[in-house]
Amino acid sequence: MNDTFLLLNNILIExxxxxxxxxxxxxxxxxxxxxxxxxxxxxxxxxxTGVKIPDSLLVDQExxxxxxxxxxxxxxxxx
Amino acid sequence: xxGLLDLATWVPETTVDNLHEAARHGYKETxxxxxxxxxxxxxxxxxQTVADMAVEAVSRLLARHADLREKIQALVIxxxxxxxxxxxxxxxxxxxxxxxxxCAAFDLNQGCSGYVYGLAxxxxxxxxxAYDYGILVTSENYTRIVNPxxxxxxxxxxxxxxxxxLKRNGGAFxxxxxxxxxxxxxxxxLILEAGGSRYPDRTAGGRxxxxxxxxxxxxxxxxxxxxxxxxxxxxxxxxRDAVGLYLFHQASRFMLETLRQRLGxxxxxxxxxxxxxxxxxxxxxxxxxxxxxxxxxxxxxNHLLCGFGVGFSWGAVTIFSNGNAAQ
Numbered sequence: 001m002n003d004t005f006l007l008l009n010n011i012l013i014e015x016x017x018x019x020x021x022x023x024x025x026x027x028x029x030x031x032x033x034x035x036x037x038x039x040x041x042x043x044x045x046x047x048x049t050g051v052k053i054p055d056s057l058l059v060d061q062e063x064x065x066x067x068x069x070x071x072x073x074x075x076x077x078x079x
Numbered sequence: 080x081x082g083l084l085d086l087a088t089w090v091p092e093t094t095v096d097n098l099h100e101a102a103r104h105g106y107k108e109t110x111x112x113x114x115x116x117x118x119x120x121x122x123x124x125x126x127q128t129v130a131d132m133a134v135e136a137v138s139r140l141l142a143r144h145a146d147l148r149e150k151i152q153a154l155v156i157x158x159x160x161x162x163x164x165x166x167x168x169x170x171x172x173x174x175x176x177x178x179x180x181x182c183a184a185f186d187l188n189q190g191c192s193g194y195v196y197g198l199a200x201x202x203x204x205x206x207x208x209a210y211d212y213g214i215l216v217t218s219e220n221y222t223r224i225v226n227p228x229x230x231x232x233x234x235x236x237x238x239x240x241x242x243x244x245l246k247r248n249g250g251a252f253x254x255x256x257x258x259x260x261x262x263x264x265x266x267x268x269l270i271l272e273a274g275g276s277r278y279p280d281r282t283a284g285g286r287x288x289x290x291x292x293x294x295x296x297x298x299x300x301x302x303x304x305x306x307x308x309x310x311x312x313x314x315x316x317x318x319r320d321a322v323g324l325y326l327f328h329q330a331s332r333f334m335l336e337t338l339r340q341r342l343g344x345x346x347x348x349x350x351x352x353x354x355x356x357x358x359x360x361x362x363x364x365x366x367x368x369x370x371x372x373x374x375x376x377x378x379x380x381n382h383l384l385c386g387f388g389v390g391f392s393w394g395a396v397t398i399f400s401n402g403n404a405a406q
Binding site: 015034035036039040042043046055 | 107110114293294297298301333337340
């Protein structure tokens with residue numbers, strides 16, 4: 001399984017945003033995060049990876065699943 | 080040494096039901112309860128001002144110390160919503176509260192860090208001028224400058240005031256050393272452009288109300304506050320366990336809970352007190368202290384005060400107990 005996906009999973013657990021491991025198919029809608037939870041999650045990602053997630057991802061819902069977010073992060077980190 | 084002798088607060092009787100307001104903005108009740116933590120917000124009436132609230136708070140304070148009224152040598156008012164651009168609100172309050180004309184009086188423009196900044200400025204003035212008594216007032220009226228249709232800010236802010244009596248060589252607590260800081264690069268992340276000289280045609284409130292970038296404010300607080308707390312503890316020669324309570328600016332439940340988690344502080348040592356009074360900006364720390372029973376109830380332990388927010392601006396100070404009761 002993608003290391004970045006595992007990292008995101010751990011951030012979600014560490015911040016008490018989910019109770020157990022999520023799957024590759026888990027969507028943001030499934031997570032049911034409110035706007036503040038999402039800010040908290042994205043801040044955790046930025047701290048762990050150094051990648052700032054743009055507001056557009058938050059607002060426009062360009063990425064539907066956590067797995068896709070992990071893939072997007074990998075691209076950013078390689079850039 | 081400058082000490083904290085007593086404090087009093089005042090909030091408007093009129094309140095807004097935040098759950099009702101939340102529904103209008105499309106927020107769920109669970110969000111209001113669990114994330115904002117604010118169920119009602121005291122709101123100042125249209126005919127009242129920051130100076131009115133300040134006079135109420137000072138009157139409550141001096142009702143318990145009538146013999147000191149003529150001995151007050153300095154009055155500092157922390158506000159970002161003065162009655163007028165000039166004169167200062169402190170001048171108005173000095174007169175209306177019956178403080179002597181020998182009392183130095185001036186305003187200090189700070190927001191959520193304002194209580195700590197105000198303590199630093201007033202205590203420094205008292206030390207430099209060998210004053211025996213001074214009063215620090217916080218008085219804020221953000222509800223009047225918020226756009227009521229802005230869902231980012233409409234449910235957060237409330238109105239209120241406080242008055243804290245400082246005394247040389249006395250009081251339940253003596254003030255320790257301060258950590259103060261700021262980062263103007265974040266100035267446009269929480270801003271009211273109307274009313275200043277850059278946009279003279281704009282009027283505060285309505286669509287020209289406060290703009291707040293909640294994500295930026297959250298990230299700033301998470302990055303800065305833990306270091307500010309640690310710097311303050313180190314400056315005062317204290318470890319984290321040597322502090323009884325961490326009395327933080329009451330921004331929102333979400334903000335405080337994430338800071339608690341980040342700092343590794345137990346819930347009972349970092350109290351959250353927003354339900355009935357909301358975010359009153361520079362008044363949240365004194366209102367929190369009063370809700371905890373006042374300074375005398377907190378005596379016997381040392382505590383840490385920390386404010387942070389608009390500016391960006393932040394400050395912390397430890398207060399050292401002088402014993403078990405006010406002196």
